[in-house]
Amino acid sequence: MEKLVTSTEKFNGAVTELVIGPPPSNIVSEAAMGEIAVELDKIIKDPNKKMIILTGAGDHFTFGASVQEHTPKQVGSMIPKFNIFIEKLLSCPVPILARVRGNCLGGGFEVVLGCHYIFAEKKASFAFAEIKLGVFPPPGSLLLPLMIGDKLACQIITTGAAKTGEELKANNCVNEVYDNAAELDKAIETFVTKRILPLSASSIRIAAQAARMITVRLYRENIKQMEDLYLKTLMSTHDAVEGITSFMEKRPPAWKNN
Helix, strand or coil, X not given: CCCCEEEEEEHHHCEEEEEECCCCCCCECHHHHHHHHHHHHHHHHCCCCCEEEEEECCCCCECCECCHHHCCCCXXXXXXXXXXXXXXXXXXXXXXXXXXXXXXXXXXXXXXXXXXXEEEECCCEEECHHHHHCCCCHHXXXXXXXXXXXXXXXHHHHHCXXXXXXXXXXXXXXXXXXXXXXXXXXXXXXXXXXXXXXCCHHHHHHHHHHHCHHHXXXXXXXXXXXXXXXXXXXXXXXXXXXXXXXXXXXXXXXXXXX
């Protein structure tokens, strides 16, 4: 079976770039998560590794998680696996830099929130469109309020409204934004060369764990409650099942209370 995630060594092996595919959608499926997790385990074992760059193939980061894997028959096993995967990103001792172009939606947005740095195009589009399917993003509902405050996070999560990279930078979610892909790539190269490569690999790892200790603890303490809210409360409603089903059947949802 064709690999969904490619790995490339950069900067004389100090950095690994992971690219999610295939384009244009670059879906964060269970298989893709598994491949990323395997690569992370390999990278962590290399004591000389100083950074990971995570991006999507082609013009977009990702259109999100697999909707098919969120149907009633599969969601009970998928959501816990996805939540564990996000924790793996959050607690990774080697800092992860998300390189974001184009669309960064749903589960893909959650993946980016799990990274240590976010460098994006100004016009990159970030959104949690789950609400349009009658559901919500569990890890995103924990992490986004920590980064930008609960009022703006609530607006994004409960309306599905998209925000640009520039807007999220203004709200302390994205580190840096650039006009186009060429500028984005040049800036990442400069950042790694000047800010990362001169540093101690072991010290970077320890500092990254220290900087995220509170966030990781809060995530671990609350993700099970968020998971239960999704699986036991949300998925017991007509509208959550209808939203996913209508998307699969390519028709407008028929909400119970409309």
